[in-house]
Amino acid sequence: MQTSGREILAFANGSVYLLPYTNYLLLRSEIPVRVMPPAAGWDKKRTLLARMRNGHPQTNEHCVNLLAVSYGMVSGWSSAALPTLQTPAGSPLAYGPITQHQASWIGGALCLGGIVGTFVGGAIVERIGRKWTAWVAGLPLVVCWMLVIVADHPGYLMGARFLGGLAGGIEFVVTPLYVSEIACTGHRGTLSSLLILSCCLGVELAYLAGAFLHYHTIPWASIGVPVFFLISFCFLPETPSHLAKVQKLEAAERSLRFFRGIRSEKDVAGEDEYVRELQLLHTGQSLAKDPAGALSWTDFS
Secondary structure (H helix, E strand, O other), X not given: OOOOOOEEEXXXXXXXXEEXXXXXXXXXXXXXXXXXXXXXXXXXXXXXXXHHHHOOOOHHHHHOOHHHHHHHHHHHHHHHHHHHHOOOXXXXXXXXXXXXXXXXXXXXXXXXXXXXXXXXXXXXXXXXXXXXXXXXXXXHHHHHHHHXXXXXXXXXXHHHHHHHHHHHHHHHHHHHHHHHHHOOOOOHHHHHOHHHHHHHHHHHHHHHHHHHOOOOHHHHHHOHHHHHHHHHHOOOOOOHHHHHHOOOHHHHHHHHHHHOOOOOHHHHOOOXXXXXXXXXXXXXXXXXXXXXXXXXXXXXX
């Protein structure tokens, strides 16, 4: 239905919806579409990263990859730290030089934490959402570096590495979901591939830090990455898909507008992809309300 002016009425399934900010052809759909204007005060909640969104469309998607950078730094930390900790003279620990057995446990605790973190991430990602699962993953990273700072016994370092692995396990569960649900179609593949790249970058940063910084300086420099992530990530909304799945459709529409940089009628005009994504949100909510319409094993038998 082609219309002109600032408002149109869309008739779908006998319902009438008022659509502000539209001046384009509505796509055919049995699902009614309602375009929501931004809530009052929504723009005030945007951080510097969010405001940069207009010039750099991938800024918000990169924020979650700070987790991978921090996890990579935890992974690479042991390369330079273990030889230093095993030095007979001048060990940085009050405990003294560590044994080869203790060094093995410090190195292997990372993977033990990763195993646990994978199960933890899978258990909470649907319950508390993608955003807060990723945010929770940042907490063990901060505690990890704090333990390295205060460590005077190898046990502290084993615990620190375990927490780093725990964060990494959660991160590798939630980051692909988060990025795929907020990225636009044209950038989704590229942005999804940045997880491993960010992790490798973190490892390289740890190697460089080990070569040029003192043992006690490295954790102070490294803790800044997860702290910055925790502060900045609080101001980003939950993914539109998850909000629609839990039947918070208005919040899902506002989230979609945020991640697409849509702030006015001028931004909406001609955004066919945005309209299609909006329809998918309504479709997802309909399936959530009517589980019989969702896929099940019986569809393949």
